[in-house]
Amino acid sequence: MSKSGVDQELIRQLAALLTETDLSEIEIETESLRLRVARQMAAAVTHVAAHAPAAAAAPAAAAPAAAADSGASHPGAVTSPMVGTAYLAPEPGAPVFVQPGANVTEGQTILIIEAMKTMNHIPAPRSGRLTKVLVDDGQPVEFGEPLFVIE
16 A cells, blocks of 8 residues: 555544543544554554455654663653653753753753644652753653653
8 A cells, every 4th residue: 555545644643642542542444444543553554445455554663772771760760741752942042941960849841842733841740950861852752751860
């Protein structure tokens, strides 16, 4: 099946709905299309036809191995509350919200995660000294991925 036959915007909307509603999978079916989107699995699309069905799968994102070594198991790790794109500054060219070594207070914005074209300000869950930044500006992040270490 060619890529032009797949409604990529529909897949994006269903994936966003999974995140928004905290569901593990969504499946829809019409006369000519069967679509199943599941978390941490490839999305599969099958067209209903008289002969054998064809499937196209999106590649699954691999978890970065470096994050596991750089503070993920630290008791002060701050994890991502959602899937999206992490931004360390309020806008391009602006100073970052927090630097390593800075003291942060509970509730202070430490980064922004863009999800579904919405900028979500992520607050520090506790007060302390920020010792590590585990993500880069503009990096995609997964739910539960470590972002910072606050001691």
